[in-house]
Amino acid sequence: KKEDKMKNQEKILREILYSSLEKKNFSFTQSELSKRLRISLSMVNQVIKRLSSMGAIKVNQRDFRVLDSFKILYYFSSVRNLEKDIIFKIRIDSPVREIERIVPDVVFTAYTAYKLKFDDVPADYSEVYAYADEEGLKILKARLSKIRMRETDNPNLIILKKDNMLNSYTSLPLSQLFADLWNLKEWYAKEFIEQLTKKIKEKD
Numbered sequence: 001k002k003e004d005k006m007k008n009q010e011k012i013l014r015e016i017l018y019s020s021l022e023k024k025n026f027s028f029t030q031s032e033l034s035k036r037l038r039i040s041l042s043m044v045n046q047v048i049k050r051l052s053s054m055g056a057i058k059v060n061q062r063d064f065r066v067l068d069s070f071k072i073l074y075y076f077s078s079v080r081n082l083e084k085d086i087i088f089k090i091r092i093d094s095p096v097r098e099i100e101r102i103v104p105d106v107v108f109t110a111y112t113a114y115k116l117k118f119d120d121v122p123a124d125y126s127e128v129y130a131y132a133d134e135e136g137l138k139i140l141k142a143r144l145s146k147i148r149m150r151e152t153d154n155p156n157l158i159i160l161k162k163d164n165m166l167n168s169y170t171s172l173p174l175s176q177l178f179a180d181l182w183n184l185k186e187w188y189a190k191e192f193i194e195q196l197t198k199k200i201k202e203k204d
Contacts, residue, residue, distance in 0.1 A: 006081060008039045010179075011165055012047045013076040016057075017175035020066040021073075021200060027065045037165060051075070073175055073200075077182035082160065088137055089155035093148045099128045099157055102147070104139050106130035107162060109180045113172050114192050122195040123188035127155070129180065131162035131172075174200055 015037055019025040030048060034041045048064055051057045056071035057064045066072065092099050100112050108116060110129035115121050132140060137159060149157075160180075166172075178196055181189050 005043070006079065006084075007163060008037075008043050009047055010076065010080055011037050011163065012039060012044055013072060013079070014173055014175050014179075015165075016051075016066065017069060017072055017076060018169065018173040020069045021174055021203065027063050029063045073178055076175055077179040080179040080183050082180055082183035085160040086158055087132075087161045088141075088157075088159040090144070090149045090157050091152040091155050092144070092157055093150075096126055096128060096156065102143060103128065103130060103157070104143055105136040106132045106140065106159070107166060107172055109160065109172055109177060110184060110189075111181075111192060113177050114181070114196065117171070117177070118195075118199065122191040125186070125188055125192075127158060127184075127186065129158045129160065129184075131160045131166060133162045136162070 012033060015033060016028065019028065030041060030044045033039075034044045037044075048057065048059065051072060052059050052064070054071060054075065056068045056075070057066050094102075100108070107113075108128070108130045110127070111121065111125035112128050112130070140159065166176075174196070178193065178200070181192050181196065
């Protein structure tokens with residue numbers, strides 16, 4: 001399925017970026033990526049070929065090495081399809097801080113994740129984005145049933161489908177945060193991206 005293929009591509013790119021940006025590990029083998037992510041070697045190979053053709057990695061005989069993490073990060077952001085991952089959205093008549101407080105068992109992304117990670121916000125924001133699995137979504141809906149909310153074209157709580165590898169990271173990878181912000185239409189997302197870019201560069 002095309003959708004699964006796109007999702008697997010995102011997982012491969014995220015894993016390469018997590019290792020290079022956050023663990024400072026720049027060399028990989030395709031087979032270790034394939035095993036860790038439980039994705040076919042041929043799929044890994046397709047992504048590696050693409051990254052190699054844009055000069056973001058160098059493929060050696062036994063492994064490949066990341067040359068330009070930011071090229072991979074921008075590529076990941078451009079293939080990321082956040083819209084397709086939305087499994088629930090609603091408008092809650094409460095301030096954003098209150099919404100963040102009442103949402104259980106989720107992995108925050110976008111503005112909230114940035115705030116929690118860096119204890120700071122480049123701009124005020126009005127939406128809460130988070131990842132949840134089916135169980136988490138059930139718990140969330142049960143909790144929200146006691147709260148005033150309405151379906152609208154202007155939701156302020158957006159839940160995304162959590163993929164099976166997201167739990168393997170101790171916190172939301174910076175690359176996922178970056179790609180998610182990149183795919184948001186709110187004007188202030190740009191301010192968050194600018195600040196996040198600086199913070200990632202500081203880590204280099």
